[in-house]
Amino acid sequence: MGEVSRKTLKPRDKTQLNTKIEQTKPGKVFIPDVDIYETEKEIRLIADMPGVTADKVNINLKDNILTLDGEVETLEGRDETPIFKEFETGRYYRQFSLSHVIDQSKIEAELKDGVLKLTLPKIETKTPRKIEVKAE
Amino acid sequence: MMGYKWGSGTIDLRTAFEELERIRQQMDKLFGDLAEGAIKEPTLSAGVFPLVNLSENNDNYYVRAELPGVKPEELDISVTANSLIISGERKIPEEENVNYHRREREAGRFSRVISLPGQIEPEKVEAKCKNGILTIILPKAETSKTRQVAIKTE
Numbered sequence: 001m002g003e004v005s006r007k008t009l010k011p012r013d014k015t016q017l018n019t020k021i022e023q024t025k026p027g028k029v030f031i032p033d034v035d036i037y038e039t040e041k042e043i044r045l046i047a048d049m050p051g052v053t054a055d056k057v058n059i060n061l062k063d064n065i066l067t068l069d070g071e072v073e074t075l076e077g078r079d080e081t082p083i084f085k086e087f088e089t090g091r092y093y094r095q096f097s098l099s100h101v102i103d104q105s106k107i108e109a110e111l112k113d114g115v116l117k118l119t120l121p122k123i124e125t126k127t128p129r130k131i132e133v134k135a136e
Numbered sequence: 137m138m139g140y141k142w143g144s145g146t147i148d149l150r151t152a153f154e155e156l157e158r159i160r161q162q163m164d165k166l167f168g169d170l171a172e173g174a175i176k177e178p179t180l181s182a183g184v185f186p187l188v189n190l191s192e193n194n195d196n197y198y199v200r201a202e203l204p205g206v207k208p209e210e211l212d213i214s215v216t217a218n219s220l221i222i223s224g225e226r227k228i229p230e231e232e233n234v235n236y237h238r239r240e241r242e243a244g245r246f247s248r249v250i251s252l253p254g255q256i257e258p259e260k261v262e263a264k265c266k267n268g269i270l271t272i273i274l275p276k277a278e279t280s281k282t283r284q285v286a287i288k289t290e
Contacts, residue, residue, distance in 0.1 A: 048268070113207065
């Protein structure tokens with residue numbers, strides 16, 4: 001663990017998904033903020049998806065395309081009237097194309113406090129073949 | 137655009153420039169309209185983290201904020217009779233010996249004051265953190281509750 005950041009957080013509006021393909025369900029779709037890093041053995045992806053519960057999140061890996069999809073239910077109760085609204089809620093959706101071959105059977109996902117953590121183990125590649133140059 | 141022909145040698149320059157100017161103005165208007173359409177409905181954002189939604193029903197005010205990954209012990213909430221302060225720090229551990237592909241999530245301190253539209257009962261305020269969403273329930277003081285007025289029939 002490194003040094004703890006001391007900077008002041010600035011508010012940011014959520015980024016809406018921009019696509020020509022319409023979804024069947026009405027409502028807004030947002031792109032979750034992510035951190036992605038790579039270690040020798042795995043790729044780790046951390047996504048901020050506040051309001052998403054474990055049963056409403058879908059992670060899919062197909063043809064090296066990783067899809068994150070999470071639904072958020074309306075936060076306000078039925079009897080509440082809004083006074084002001086600074087953020088909106090909706091679905092989270094984002095796709096990544098992975099450059100590494102991932103061991104599908106060993107993918108791990110954890111969702112806690114609205115943060116999704118994914119561990120994608122790389123398939124171990126054989127040690128690069130060394131080609132010897134023959135000297136005549 | 138009817139009064140002249142390209143290449144005929146009888147171009148009325150003044151008319152041509154007027155025409156260009158007219159087209160330019162129309163384009164400006166068109167793009168202006170497009171840009172306006174793209175701007176989302178104005179939010180009353182105070183420009184301070186975290187962004188909050190405020191709503192009410194007969195008995196309470198509700199303040200909600202998205203704080204993914206922030207633990208309750210990293211949050212500090214204080215209330216007065218008509219305002220609320222949310223402060224804390226969002227921590228994101230720095231991983232060592234890794235190669236980052238993307239870093240979009242941000243860490244840092246925050247502190248925000250929210251003025252409530254009416255009086256509340258500070259000692260009855262409740263706060264909970266669930267799935268990265270902070271919900272604060274602020275019971276209204278008797279004075280700020282809406283009262284139903286019965287209409288007498290004579």
